[in-house]
Amino acid sequence: GDSVTQMEGPVTLSEEAFLTINCTYTATGYPSLFWYVQYPGEGLQLLLKATKADDKGSNKGFEATYRKETTSFHLEKGSVQVSDSAVYFCALEETSGSRLTFGEGTQLTVNP
Amino acid sequence: DTAVSQTPKYLVTQMGNDKSIKCEQNLGHDTMYWYKQDSKKFLKIMFSYNNKELIINETVPNRFSPKSPDKAHLNLHINSLELGDSAVYFCASSPPGLNTGELFFGEGSRLTVL
Numbered sequence: 001g002d003s004v005t006q007m008e009g010p011v012t013l014s015e016e017a018f019l020t021i022n023c024t025y026t027a028t029g030y031p032s033l034f035w036y037v038q039y040p041g042e043g044l045q046l047l048l049k050a051t052k053a054d055d056k057g058s059n060k061g062f063e064a065t066y067r068k069e070t071t072s073f074h075l076e077k078g079s080v081q082v083s084d085s086a087v088y089f090c091a092l093e094e095t096s097g098s099r100l101t102f103g104e105g106t107q108l109t110v111n112p
Numbered sequence: 113d114t115a116v117s118q119t120p121k122y123l124v125t126q127m128g129n130d131k132s133i134k135c136e137q138n139l140g141h142d143t144m145y146w147y148k149q150d151s152k153k154f155l156k157i158m159f160s161y162n163n164k165e166l167i168i169n170e171t172v173p174n175r176f177s178p179k180s181p182d183k184a185h186l187n188l189h190i191n192s193l194e195l196g197d198s199a200v201y202f203c204a205s206s207p208p209g210l211n212t213g214e215l216f217f218g219e220g221s222r223l224t225v226l
Binding site: 032034036038041042043044045046049087089091093099100102104105107 | 116152153154155156157160168202204213214215217218219220
């Protein structure tokens with residue numbers, strides 16, 4: 001079945017550092033890909049998405065590009081802030097659209 | 113107004129008890145979900161309802177029973193609670209259409225079984 005694998009965490013960075021969180025997937029067909037963010041004590045929120053190969057999703061300074069050849073959807077941000085500290089989840093939606101499959105989540109801590 | 117609201121937010125109870133978590137969404141969505149998040153933050157789907165009809169039922173013990181009285185509500189009842197049921201349970205809803213992938217989550221209900 002479909003699956004999503006994220007880089008192991010936790011990740012700790014200093015403010016203004018460059019962030020990459022790796023995500024690779026296994027799927028049949030052509031899934032849509034997503035990044036969700038969970039701030040402390042809250043539910044998950046959609047951060048960005050890409051629905052086809054070579055699409056780039058972006059939001060709040062975060063970007064991720066749908067790479068079909070490497071089955072990847074890595075999350076990047078050029079300069080992180082303390083307020084970006086959260087858990088980040090990569091996810092895919094099957095072509096049938098019936099469910100989201102989430103990765104394990106990556107805890108990011110940004111220190112001032 | 114909170115889009116997806118769950119109650120209670122915290123629940124502490126003894127093994128063997130029965131408890132319920134309620135969820136309501138005011139977004140007009142047709143599809144609602146229950147997810148379980150364990151202590152390592154791993155998120156696993158449990159159930160999904162579309163317009164009050166069960167469409168996803170993962171391998172979940174029979175002690176867990178969802179109920180959807182109308183499309184705006186999806187409640188989760190758990191019988192004979194066990195230590196391993198301790199987790200954060202998230203309700204979510206999604207708008208109609210394929211590959212939208214956008215789930216709207218509640219704030220979660222942290223269940224602790226002693």
